[in-house]
Amino acid sequence: MSGHRISTEHPARLQTLAESLVAAARKAGAEQADALATGGQSISIDVRNGALEQADRAEGIEIGLRVLIGGRQACVSASDHSDDSIAEMAARAVAMAREAPVDDHLGLADPDRLAVSRDAGGLQIADDRPDPAPETLQDLALRAEEAAREQPGISQVESANASFSRRHLWLAASNGFSGGYGRSTHVVSAVAITGEGLGMERDYAAEARAWAEDLPQPEEIGRLAAERTLARAGSRKPPTGAFPILYDRRVSSSLIGHLLAAVNGSAVARGASWLRRALGEPVLPDGMNLIEDPLRPRYPSSRPFDAEGLATARRKIVADGVLQGWTLDLATGRKLGMDSTASAARGLASAPSPTNSNVILTPGPAHYDDLLADMDTGLVVTSMLGASINGTTGDYSRGAAGFWVQNGRIAYPVNECTIAGNLRDMLRNMRAADDALPWRAAEVPSLLVGGMTVAGA
Structure with a gap:
């Protein structure tokens, strides 16, 4: 499977969902409402003894809605984002809010206080390169495992993992706010073991970055896990x-x-x-x-x-x-x-x-x-x-x-x-x-x- 990026249509879809939730809430009787739509994908590769042990992949979109009525609020969420589901969520949230206790401190921000920037701009929290392929992640995990395993005194490497996720979110509210951004995360980790039975000790090393190029080499992570583990012996x-x-x-x-x-x-x-x-x-x-x-x-x-x-x-x-x-x-x-x-x-x-x-x-x-x-x-x-x-x-x-x-x-x-x-x-x-x-x-x-x-x- 080759590396790829989430479609550029994805954020637009999240924007549409979040704004539709707010509109549905207002139609259902909410005085104020804000909505969050999140979506993305992740892949995680675990290896053991030089071979693939487990591969997990997840992808999807989820939505959440908060409504406010007379100092009362309620929150609901769903993974079904059809038009019928959005209308049902709005109606359910409004009904729940009407039964909630009053808190006069609740309420959205005044429109003139809202952020001018509606995206992540120059924060660089989303890697702009193609997503890593599963084969690439497996190679990173194998290299971390091998570096840990080759240290004298390590009896086994309990796990070595490489994972990647890319998430987008969109926030919309009835005060006029509508904005969103994406975030990526690259992770490499290893857990090493020394000794046996009651004398067994374990320790780990892990690093996470928004950009793959900022990660240490997997061999460095594996060796650090082994060094920490060996130091625990006795x-x-x-x-x-x-x-x-x-x-x-x-x-x-x-x-x-x-x-x-x-x-x-x-x-x-x-x-x-x-x-x-x-x-x-x-x-x-x-x-x-x-x-x-x-x-x-x-x-x-x-x-x-x-x-x-x-x-x-x-x-x-x-x-x-x-x-x-x-x-x-x-x-x-x-x-x-x-x-x-x-x-x-x-x-x-x-x-x-x-x-x-x-x-x-x-x-x-x-x-x-x-x-x-x-x-x-x-x-x-x-x-x-x-x-x-x-x-x-x-x-x-x-x-x-x-x-x-x-x-x-x-x-x-x-x-x-x-x-x-x-x-x-x-x-x-x-x-x-x-x-x-x-x-x-x-x-x-x-x-x-x-x-x-x-x-x-």
């Missing part, structure tokens, strides 16, 4: 006590994710955020910024406008350590008496809610090895599982694995431990390395946090 529990913890750049974005959740307008409006009274106060170390930039070319979550048709823009969430503002959509902004930050996202069957696109944390001056040396004794975390986070107090507890550090150097791998602390204290007193990786939706370097509790042996 893992044991660490000691229990209070120690500094270095969040490796593989997982450090999770810490910033907790901060982003706490400044999300939905949590703040509910009073369910441990930062609900922290606006204008220090939340990160002095000199540290947390920036959101939805307009970074080729980045994974870049977008020209949000799910309510507002133009996205670069902004500082934290400046010089001080919290500057919340992440808001229209409804949460109105509840808090503030303007939307053009942060709305939505699913086909869900109402808009605030989210973030491309966040960047200020790197520090220190190298990774410098932070290790400064730790003296402590834990490097490279993977995490499970979480107990109190959204109101910021109390934090998570399962973790990684490496034990003694005398400022990695001594041995560890697993089956729990780390705990309070997010307000952790984030305010952390130190950043200079090793953040590009191309991530959250560009966050390794972070050293002192005085946390480790529960191990």
Whole structure:
């Protein structure tokens, strides 16, 4: 099967569907309505032991509609996009909205606030070359697998995958907005295993890009998966006590994710955020910024406008350590008496809610090895599982694995431990390395946090 691109008629079809949904909703009695139509295709190739193991392909169009009547709203979705289905969706959504509770903060954007740009323009989030053929993806996966398997000590490669997807969306609303754009994603990954039985350890490597030419070579991904796996051999529990913890750049974005959740307008409006009274106060170390930039070319979550048709823009969430503002959509902004930050996202069957696109944390001056040396004794975390986070107090507890550090150097791998602390204290007193990786939706370097509790042996 040769490579090909989705027809240029596809976006036009999505536009027609989205605008037809809005028209049908107004005809059925909706005061306001917005609709989302998405379509595209994906292909995923898995290999094992040098041969094709599984190939998946998906293609289709789905539609979603939101209607608003007197402060009430309802959302419906369907994969059937016939004229009859659109009329039925509109009627059902209007009937549901009339029974929904009233929320006076709901409503579309004023027309004069809508984004001028109605496409992705120069964001370059859709690869303009032909889609890769299945044979091309299989070759990438095989090369990643072979590179992992040839490393001494690797007992098997659990999986190697290469995949590609191209998606288009179109948003239309009764306030006059109508716009859409496409997005492509190329992925290569590998999972390697060392040891057997109870002594088995596994780890992985994966990279994703909007453009194929920005991906690392598959051999690099395979070797990294093997190196990470081999480093895990002989893992044991660490000691229990209070120690500094270095969040490796593989997982450090999770810490910033907790901060982003706490400044999300939905949590703040509910009073369910441990930062609900922290606006204008220090939340990160002095000199540290947390920036959101939805307009970074080729980045994974870049977008020209949000799910309510507002133009996205670069902004500082934290400046010089001080919290500057919340992440808001229209409804949460109105509840808090503030303007939307053009942060709305939505699913086909869900109402808009605030989210973030491309966040960047200020790197520090220190190298990774410098932070290790400064730790003296402590834990490097490279993977995490499970979480107990109190959204109101910021109390934090998570399962973790990684490496034990003694005398400022990695001594041995560890697993089956729990780390705990309070997010307000952790984030305010952390130190950043200079090793953040590009191309991530959250560009966050390794972070050293002192005085946390480790529960191990």
